[in-house]
Amino acid sequence: MTDGLMTIREMCDSFNVTPRTLRFYEDRELISPERRGQHRLYNRSDRARLTLILRGKRFGFSLEQIRQILELYDPSERNYRQTQQALATARERLSDMERQYTELGAAIIELRAQILGAEAEIDAEEAVPPASPAQASGMTGDSR
Amino acid sequence: MTDGLMTIREMCDSFNVTPRTLRFYEDRELISPERRGQHRLYNRSDRARLTLILRGKRFGFSLEQIRQILELYDPSERNYRQTQQALATARERLSDMERQYTELGAAIIELRAQILGAEAEIDAEEAVPPASPAQASGMTGDSR
DNA sequence: GTCGTATCTTACGTTGACGTAAACTTCCCC
DNA sequence: GGGGAAGTTTACGTCAACGTAAGATACGAC
Incomplete structure (x- = not known):
């Protein structure tokens, strides 16, 4: 320990x-x-x-x-050939990760937009409730 | 088509x-x-x-x-509850992705450094080729 | 008609990454 | 010296994500 x-x-x-x-x-x-x-x-x-x-x-x-x-x-393992091999696959992984990094950045932006879009739709529906008999939440912004 | x-x-x-x-x-x-x-x-x-x-x-x-x-x-599906549920899990996924984005950036930097380090070692070995038939100082394992 | 080819459904097989159960050592404690 | 706790090996089970093989169906070409 x-x-x-x-x-x-x-x-x-x-x-x-x-x-x-x-x-x-x-x-x-x-x-x-x-x-x-x-x-x-x-x-x-x-x-x-x-x-x-x-x-x-x-x-x-x-x-x-x-x-x-x-x-x-x-x-x-200080073997030349093996180290070269490790380097080669590591470079491949690195380029995978770089590609993924870029792609992930774009995907985040997209998903954020998608979420904002869905939230907007919900807000719109809340403003005009779809004929439900009982609605309890008090979000009615009626100002005289 | x-x-x-x-x-x-x-x-x-x-x-x-x-x-x-x-x-x-x-x-x-x-x-x-x-x-x-x-x-x-x-x-x-x-x-x-x-x-x-x-x-x-x-x-x-x-x-x-x-x-x-x-x-x-x-x-x-324009169901309120289901949309809320989809939103909730989407927000979770989004935060996963944001975390992963940060982490991935750091990992890329690390791996780059690691690759550079290995390349440097190889260059050093190339400068002093270990192919001498006489016995080396250390225990490089393979003797032929 | 029937031949070929493209697609379909059904269902068992496979691979990666472990979970889980059974039966065995080792060491410590009283 | 019997009991428990922590760890071990061995081996079968499981779940996701498909692969693969077998047989049925449909359709245009000949």
């Missing part, structure tokens, strides 16, 4: 995931916690990787795509 | 999806093409919806979430 190592339970609590999820990510080689006896222990780097994993998921990437990006962050 | 109606095949070709996918979206009520005989015919509005569907998928939304957003774009 003081040396920055966390148990699987502490990890689950602080990242809001289940043990199953962490073991699953390990099986898919997205993370490789140290073993003390038979227990897993996660260090600072493992936590950083998990943060990236969860973020990548929010962006809609698959675990496999995320794994490839993580290779770039990983100082382990 | 001239009246803006497209067959399922034309849709598949222009949106790069399979017939199965279109029928599946229809089954989940994300789209409802007109029927001429037993064949499906997609109009301009159907195409607009499909564009939104595919975009939503790229953002990582589920088909169900997308369906709820689409209700807002749909001028069919």
Whole structure:
């Protein structure tokens, strides 16, 4: 704890995931916690990787795509060809993300407009209620 | 064709999806093409919806979430309560997207930095090629 | 008519990302 | 030394989002 190592339970609590999820990510080689006896222990780097994993998921990437990006962050394999490969796929992901960023900006503007439009329609309907027998909300702005 | 109606095949070709996918979206009520005989015919509005569907998928939304957003774009059901419900979920999606937009911007910057870092390392290695047959100082694992 | 092709429905199969249940160690506590 | 708590492996189950195969239908061409 003081040396920055966390148990699987502490990890689950602080990242809001289940043990199953962490073991699953390990099986898919997205993370490789140290073993003390038979227990897993996660260090600072493992936590950083998990943060990236969860973020990548929010962006809609698959675990496999995320794994490839993580290779770039990983100082382990100092193999030239593999690093080049990691770089290539990372550049692809980056361009995906840049495209998505632009598109997302546009989509936000569109959705905002759509919401404003729908709100306007509702306001109009409230001003002229559609023949309902009982209407309780007092939004009748009648000023003498 | 001239009246803006497209067959399922034309849709598949222009949106790069399979017939199965279109029928599946229809089954989940994300789209409802007109029927001429037993064949499906997609109009301009159907195409607009499909564009939104595919975009939503790229953002990582589920088909169900997308369906709820689409209700807002749909001028069919003019039911007050349902419109309010659609508005509520649309606002949630919007705030998701705004959060994701910010986060994505940060992630792009991070990944760019990471790529630059890896490129720098490679340049350094290229400057001092490790292909010497004599033993290196460290443990580079592979010895041949 | 029948042949080809385009589409349709029905239904079981697959893949990714986990959930869940069962049965086993390990360690600590009393 | 028996009990619990935390963790482990193994393996089958599940859900979303389709893939894929089988057989029926419709329509124009020949």
